[in-house]
Amino acid sequence: MMKEEGAEWECYFNKNALEKYKEALANSITYVAFNNNILCGFVRCRDDNGFGVYVYDLLVRKSFRGHDIGRKLIEYVCKEYHQDTVYVMSDVDEYYQKLGYRREGSIFEVQSNKE
Secondary structure, eight states: OHHHHGGGGHHHHSTTTHHHHHHHHHTSEEEEEEETTEEEEEEEEEEOTTSOEEEEEEEEOGGGTTSSHHHHHHHHHHHHTTTSOEEEOOSOHHHHHHTTOOOOOOOOOOOOOOO
């Protein structure tokens, strides 16, 4: 599914990152959405021990977009962690603004290991 998105998601599946991403998945909370045995979306997040839950990845397969799958996945995280604030690490701010979520601060890259 990530490969269908192209270069924007390549940092997760290229040969240098795949094993690292598998480890990240193993250490994350991940919920998936299926439709007739077809993976149509997923959300990956981390619990910060009561300080909040951070959504790192939300992806819905292109052919399933527009059916509220992303919103439902986020709502499920909120339901499961109702005692915590849920934050989204976003590169697609307009999507979350459309859903009515409130911007809270920003993220800065301090150091990059990219070549």
